Amino acid sequence: MQRNIIKFVEVSELPSEIANFKVHAFTEKQSEKDHLAITLGDIKFTDSVLTRIHSQCITGESFFSLRCDCRFQLTESLKLIANKGCGVIFYLQQEGRGIGLSNKIRAYNLQDKGFDTVEANHQLGFEEDERSYETVSAMISFLGIKKIDLMTNNPKKIDALKSFGVIINQRVPLSTDTNKHNQKYISTKIKKLGHLL
Numbered sequence: 001m002q003r004n005i006i007k008f009v010e011v012s013e014l015p016s017e018i019a020n021f022k023v024h025a026f027t028e029k030q031s032e033k034d035h036l037a038i039t040l041g042d043i044k045f046t047d048s049v050l051t052r053i054h055s056q057c058i059t060g061e062s063f064f065s066l067r068c069d070c071r072f073q074l075t076e077s078l079k080l081i082a083n084k085g086c087g088v089i090f091y092l093q094q095e096g097r098g099i100g101l102s103n104k105i106r107a108y109n110l111q112d113k114g115f116d117t118v119e120a121n122h123q124l125g126f127e128e129d130e131r132s133y134e135t136v137s138a139m140i141s142f143l144g145i146k147k148i149d150l151m152t153n154n155p156k157k158i159d160a161l162k163s164f165g166v167i168i169n170q171r172v173p174l175s176t177d178t179n180k181h182n183q184k185y186i187s188t189k190i191k192k193l194g195h196l197l
Contacts, residue, residue, distance in 0.1 A: 005029055006138045006142070007029055008025075011024045014038060018082050019081070023038050024036065026135070026139055026142075033094075049147070051088050052077035052081075054073070056091065057070035066181035068182055076174055076175060080151065098131040098132070099130050106120075107121060118188055140166055149171075149172050151172045151173075155171075
């Protein structure tokens with residue numbers, strides 16, 4: 001059973017400046033990585049749950065890096081869920097599109113030398129995107145969610161989730177925050193990774 005790839009750890013209150021969320025902790029059994037589901041409202045009895053699948057970005061979310069739009073998209077997603085009164089963010093320990101924090105810094109160094117984000121990953125021997133979404137499917141099943149309205153600009157994420165049996169009712173576009181430091185990064189996501197903005 002797919003749910004067996006994760007272990008539920010605990011749930012607690014998560015009051016924030018945006019809303020009073022609940023946070024559910026899970027551990028992926030094979031990798032022992034921890035993932036979170038941050039929820040608001042009665043997701044189990046909502047027909048189609050407003051959902052964001054978000055990969056951890058320590059540089060952007062903890063240190064306010066301007067090299068990406070991750071922190072902005074996370075904040076926007078939390079606000080949209082708060083406005084609706086119901087939703088979930090799956091927060092995954094998949095730093096740097098799955099290559100890990102140290103390799104992400106190595107990729108940044110290559111970007112400083114002129115490579116784009118996809119080329120940097122390839123230079124380091126990685127695919128353009130190393131993330132997997134099987135754990136999300138397992139968490140969705142555990143939480144009793146039937147189908148989702150997915151906040152994303154990434155069509156490949158939609159296809160990956162569908163391949164694991166997740167029912168997606170609709171895509172909800174997310175705005176992005178551009179600046180002189182992340183313009184090339186966002187442009188590459190559109191041109192090479194197929195993102196929609």
